[in-house]
Each structure stands twice: as C-alpha cells, then as structure tokens.
Amino acid sequence: MIDTAGKIEPPVRAEFELRDVAAAQFGEVERPLSAFERVWNQAWVRRAAIVAFLALAWEIYGRTLDNPLMFPPFWDVAQALWHDFVKGPLLSRMTTTLQVLILGYSAGLAIAAVFTTLAVSTRFGNDLLSTLTAMFNPLPAIALLPLALLWFGLGIPSLVFVIIHSVLWAVALNTHTGFKSVSETLRMAGQNFGLRGVAYVRKILIPAAFPSILAGLKIGWAFAWRTLIAAELVFGVSSRSGGLGWYIFENRNLLETANVFAGLLTVIVIGLFVEGVIFRAIEARTVRRWGMQR
Amino acid sequence: MPDASRSAPPILKVDGVTLQYKTTEHLVTATYRVSFEVHRGDRFVLLGPSGCGKSTLLKGVGGFMTPVEGTMSLNGRIIDRPGPDRMMVFQEFDQLLPWKTVLQNVMFPMECAGKWRGAEAAERARHFIEKVNLTKFAEVYPHMLSGGMKQRVAIARAMAMEPDILLMDEPYAALDALTRRKMQEELLELWDDVRFTVLFVTHSIEEAIVVGSRILVLSPHPGRVKAELNCHQFGHTAQGGVEFQTLQRRIHDMLFAERIEAEAADAHD
Numbered sequence: 001m002i003d004t005a006g007k008i009e010p011p012v013r014a015e016f017e018l019r020d021v022a023a024a025q026f027g028e029v030e031r032p033l034s035a036f037e038r039v040w041n042q043a044w045v046r047r048a049a050i051v052a053f054l055a056l057a058w059e060i061y062g063r064t065l066d067n068p069l070m071f072p073p074f075w076d077v078a079q080a081l082w083h084d085f086v087k088g089p090l091l092s093r094m095t096t097t098l099q100v101l102i103l104g105y106s107a108g109l110a111i112a113a114v115f116t117t118l119a120v121s122t123r124f125g126n127d128l129l130s131t132l133t134a135m136f137n138p139l140p141a142i143a144l145l146p147l148a149l150l151w152f153g154l155g156i157p158s159l160v161f162v163i164i165h166s167v168l169w170a171v172a173l174n175t176h177t178g179f180k181s182v183s184e185t186l187r188m189a190g191q192n193f194g195l196r197g198v199a200y201v202r203k204i205l206i207p208a209a210f211p212s213i214l215a216g217l218k219i220g221w222a223f224a225w226r227t228l229i230a231a232e233l234v235f236g237v238s239s240r241s242g243g244l245g246w247y248i249f250e251n252r253n254l255l256e257t258a259n260v261f262a263g264l265l266t267v268i269v270i271g272l273f274v275e276g277v278i279f280r281a282i283e284a285r286t287v288r289r290w291g292m293q294r
Numbered sequence: 295m296p297d298a299s300r301s302a303p304p305i306l307k308v309d310g311v312t313l314q315y316k317t318t319e320h321l322v323t324a325t326y327r328v329s330f331e332v333h334r335g336d337r338f339v340l341l342g343p344s345g346c347g348k349s350t351l352l353k354g355v356g357g358f359m360t361p362v363e364g365t366m367s368l369n370g371r372i373i374d375r376p377g378p379d380r381m382m383v384f385q386e387f388d389q390l391l392p393w394k395t396v397l398q399n400v401m402f403p404m405e406c407a408g409k410w411r412g413a414e415a416a417e418r419a420r421h422f423i424e425k426v427n428l429t430k431f432a433e434v435y436p437h438m439l440s441g442g443m444k445q446r447v448a449i450a451r452a453m454a455m456e457p458d459i460l461l462m463d464e465p466y467a468a469l470d471a472l473t474r475r476k477m478q479e480e481l482l483e484l485w486d487d488v489r490f491t492v493l494f495v496t497h498s499i500e501e502a503i504v505v506g507s508r509i510l511v512l513s514p515h516p517g518r519v520k521a522e523l524n525c526h527q528f529g530h531t532a533q534g535g536v537e538f539q540t541l542q543r544r545i546h547d548m549l550f551a552e553r554i555e556a557e558a559a560d561a562h563d
C-alpha cells in the first residue's frame with residue numbers, strides 16, 4: 001500500500017488469538033520407521049553396500065578381462081588372501097609390520113610429547129618446535145631412508161627412524177596448535193581452580209585441545225602406515241623377516257598377481273580398521289560426546 | 295545494617311589500584327587509582343560504561359593481572375596469583391569444561407583444590423545444582439545446555455567452593471530479559487540462604503540496584519571511582535517505586551554527564 005507521501009505502509013490487519021490448538025492438527029506426530037529405513041540409517045550398512053558393489057564390479061571386470069596376470073578377479077584374490085593367511089606367510093608378515101609400526105608410532109608420540117611440553121612451557125621451546133616443524137614437516141619421510149640405511153643399516157632401527165620422522169612433526173604441530181587455541185576463559189578457569197604446571201596441562205590443556213590432538217594422531221598414523229609400507233617395498237629384500245611391503249614386492253617378482261592384490265587388500269583393511277573402528281571409537285567416546293566435534 | 299566502622303574489617307581491600315595492558319604497540323591504562331572495600335556479606339557492584347575497566351578490575355582481584363600501582367588484599371593477604379579462594383564466574387558461556395558433565399564440572403574445583411573429595415564433593419555438588427534448579431541436568435554435558443543454564447552451572451560451581459568472595463563478570467549480560475530477571479531473583483534468594491560475599495560487574499543501572507547492596511560507580515575509560523552508593527533496600531519489588539527511580543536517575547545522570555563531556559571532548563579533537 002502506498003500512502004500519499006509515496007512511502008510504503010504495511011496494511012493494518014485484524015488481530016486474532018487461538019484458544020484451543022487440537023493435537024489432531026499436527027498431522028503425523030510420531031511414526032515408527034520401517035525396518036528397512038532403520039537398517040539403512042546405519043552408516044556402516046551403507047558403506048558395506050558400497051564395498052560389496054565395488055567387489056562385484058571388480059569380479060565382473062576381472063572375469064570379462066580374463067587376464068589373471070594383470071588383473072585377477074576378486075574371487076581369486078579372496079582365495080589367495082585366505083590361503084596365505086592361514087597357510088602362507090601373510091599373517092607373520094602382517095605382525096612384523098604392525099610391530100615395527102607400533103614401535104615407531106609410540107616412539108614418535110613420546111618425542112612429540114616432549115617437544116610440545118617444551119613448546120608450551122618456554123619461549124625457546126616454542127621457537128624450536130616452530131622452526132623444526134617448518135623445516136621437517138614438508139620433507140617426505142621416505143626421502144630419509146637412504147640416510148637411515150647408512151646410519152642404522154638394514155633392519156628395524158632404520159624403519160623406526162623414518163616412522164618417527166613421519167609421525168613426530170604432524171603430531172607435534174597439531175598438538176601445539178591445539179594448545180595455543182584453548183580459549184582464554186578456559187585457561188583462566190583452570191588457573192582459578194589453583195591448577196599450575198603439569199596438573200594444569202594434564203587437566204585443562206590436553207582435554208581442551210583434544211580435537212586437535214586426535215586429528216594429529218590420525219594424520220600421524222596415516223603417515224606412519226604409508227611410510228612403513230613404502231620403506232618395506234624398498235629394502236624388504238635383504239631383511240630376514242619382511243613385512244607386508246616385502247610380501248607385495250616378493251609376490252610381484254613371482255608374478256603371483258592375486259597375492260599382490262591380497263597384500264594390498266590387507267594394507268587397506270588394516271587402515272580401515274584403525275581409522276573406522278579404533279579412532280572412531282575414541283572419537284565417539286570423547287570429542288563427539290563432549291560436543292566439541294560433530 | 296550494622297555500622298561498617300564498628301563491624302569486622304573488610305574482606306577485600308583495593309587500594310589505589312592502577313591496572314594497565316601492555317601490547318606490542320600500546321600501553322592501555324584500564325583503571326586509574328581505584329580504591330574500595332568489600333565487607334563480608336556485601337553484594338558489591340562495579341558499575342560503569344563499556345570499556346571503563348570493570349572486567350580488568352575483576353581480573354585483578356582474581357589474580358590474573360598485577361597492578362602497576364596500589365595493592366589489593368584479601369583477608370589481609372596481598373593478591374598475587376589466581377586461587378580457589380576467589381571463584382570467578384565469567385561472562386563467556388565457554389567457561390564450563392566441555393569434557394565434564396554438569397555434576398563433574400561442579401565437583402572439579404573442589405577436587406582440584408582438595409577442599410572436598412569423593413562422595414562428599416559429589417553431595418555438595420548435587421546440593422548446589424539443586425539450588426540453581428538443574429537437578430535434572432546433572433549428568434548432561436555442557437553443550438546440551440542453554441546459555442542461561444550454563445551460567446547457572448558456573449554459579450553453582452563457584453558457590454559450592456564456598457570462596458571468600460565470589461567474582462561475577464556480567465554473568466547475565468548475554469541472557470534475554472526474562473531469564474535475566476529470573477536469575478537475578480535466584481541469586482538474591484541464594485544470598486538470603488547462604489550469605490556469600492559477591493563482587494558483581496554490570497553495566498546495567500537497573501541490575502546494579504536490584505542485585506547489589508552497594509554500588510561503585512566508575513567513570514569511563516580509564517576507570518576512576520566516581521561514587522559509592524547504597525542500594526541494599528531495593529529489590530525487584532521496589533522497581534516501580536519512586537525512590538528506586540530517583541536512584542536510577544541519579545546514577546544515570548552521573549554516567550551520562552561524563553558521556554556528554556567525553557563526546558564534547560571528542561568533538562574538539
């Protein structure tokens with residue numbers, strides 16, 4: 001409506017007030033979901049469906065291609081996997097790899113903890129960590145392998161060295177960033193309760209920075225896993241008890257392509273397990289439960 | 295009301311305190327030679343316009359800042375560090391520890407300070423959670439609470455510690471008018487019950503008169519003492535009354551006169 005002065009005026013409407021709002025007016029208030037809807041709402045069901053679909057596509061493609069040397073069908077790979085797991089060397093290869101991995105990963109975390117503790121408590125430590133991460137974080141761990149071989153020789157110490165390098169900087173950087181972004185209010189609250197020093201770091205800083213710390217742990221894990229498999233591929237040849245990387249390399253030399261795929265599948269499955277089960281469980285129990293992450 | 299000159303010595307003594315912030319480029323003086331005394335059972339309000347240094351003063355009393363001039367002492371001891379004898383309720387909603395439930399949050403400072411432990415701490419915590427009407431939410435994590443509820447948890451947490459003095463920095467500023475009024479009433483009821491000592495910061499004249507028993511009026515930046523007024527006789531019920539409005543008017547003029555002067559000065563620059 002436009003009045004005489006040309007300004008817009010909203011129209012004046014009648015007032016009303018509703019006395020009784022009957023429940024019937026809401027339409028569908030509550031309805032149980034159908035069985036299919038409930039099952040399909042589970043993320044893992046949908047993901048499993050995707051995996052099953054991929055396996056099927058693989059199988060069909062492999063069969064039509066009919067070239068087991070280049071691309072064996074899914075069923076052959078599954079059989080090779082089962083066989084090598086039960087009777088062959090796959091299980092022992094896997095345990096070797098995991099042992100080295102856990103050793104390197106925990107050593108990396110321990111050193112990262114020392115560095116970040118230094119960094120939050122002194123300015124020198126802060127500068128040291130910032131400089132070192134800036135220098136070494138972009139350096140691929142595998143590039144250090146020749147040097148590691150020179151220093152530590154063939155064997156586990158070299159592998160542990162490169163894993164530490166791949167874990168340390170990612171974890172230290174994330175943890176440090178997490179500590180620095182803890183809100184001023186939380187810090188003051190912690191100090192207000194009389195917390196100081198180690199107790200303050202343990203009871204306030206670490207839980208408050210936990211989303212970043214967890215992200216660092218995940219990145220560190222992925223880096224370590226990749227670095228280790230790659231390193232094993234490079235020099236598994238002469239170590240007596242090789243790992244998964246060596247298993248893949250060995251079978252390629254024997255032209256056992258199905259076993260190469262079996263080795264790759266094992267790498268994928270372990271990665272999925274750690275990411276999807278272990279880290280997910282930690283997340284659900286911590287940051288997601290606390291509402292710090294969705 | 296007992297006569298101040300004859301009763302016990304003040305709990306908190308702030309004497310000629312100047313507080314400054316040093317940034318890389320500036321030196322900001324937040325408060326200049328502020329003095330006041332808080333007695334046991336006081337609901338002492340720091341009132342002043344935004345930016346006059348109320349939060350800074352509270353942080354000083356909390357032990358988070360050291361004065362460049364003057365002294366602050368609690369029960370005769372110079373304040374030199376934060377501690378659980380002065381519990382702070384912050385203005386921000388993120389003061390609760392998100393990784394602890396409401397109950398654990400209230401228990402946490404008690405256990406940190408070692409004042410109460412285990413079952414005893416839990417019992418105290420439940421008692422104070424009940425006092426702020428959050429019994430149903432004791433096992434809930436803070437992210438599932440509304441802003442007002444979080445603030446109430448923070449108040450319960452602070453009070454459960456039985457601090458010598460409770461420091462509250464505009465605890466209700468971010469709440470809607472209705473909730474704020476309810477919380478003010480709750481605070482007064484609690485005070486009637488427990489008789490704690492509180493130093494309360496606000497920039498609302500009305501809130502100052504309703505909540506406080508004594509008001510320290512601060513001038514705009516940098517904060518200096520402008521007046522100290524009594525208002526223990528006013529509560530929510532007195533709000534419409536003539537005396538209430540007279541006092542409100544008086545404080546308003548006090549603050550407003552400053553602002554007019556400041557604006558005039560700005561205009562000259």
Ligand SMILES: Nc1ncnc2c1ncn2[C@@H]1O[C@H](COP(=O)(O)OP(=O)(O)OP(=O)(O)O)[C@@H](O)[C@H]1O
Nearest residue numbers: 315322324343344345346347348349350351497515
């Ligand atoms: N961290 C800081 N660094 C530098 N200057 C600061 C800092 N915090 C506050 N100030 C300055 O100190 C003065 C007082 O700030 P303060 O936060 O105490 O005000 P306030 O009275 O609490 O205001 P409000 O009512 O808006 O919360 C302001 O001029 C502000 O610019």
Ligand SMILES: [Mg+2]
Nearest residue numbers: 348349350463
């Ligand atoms: Mg403030």
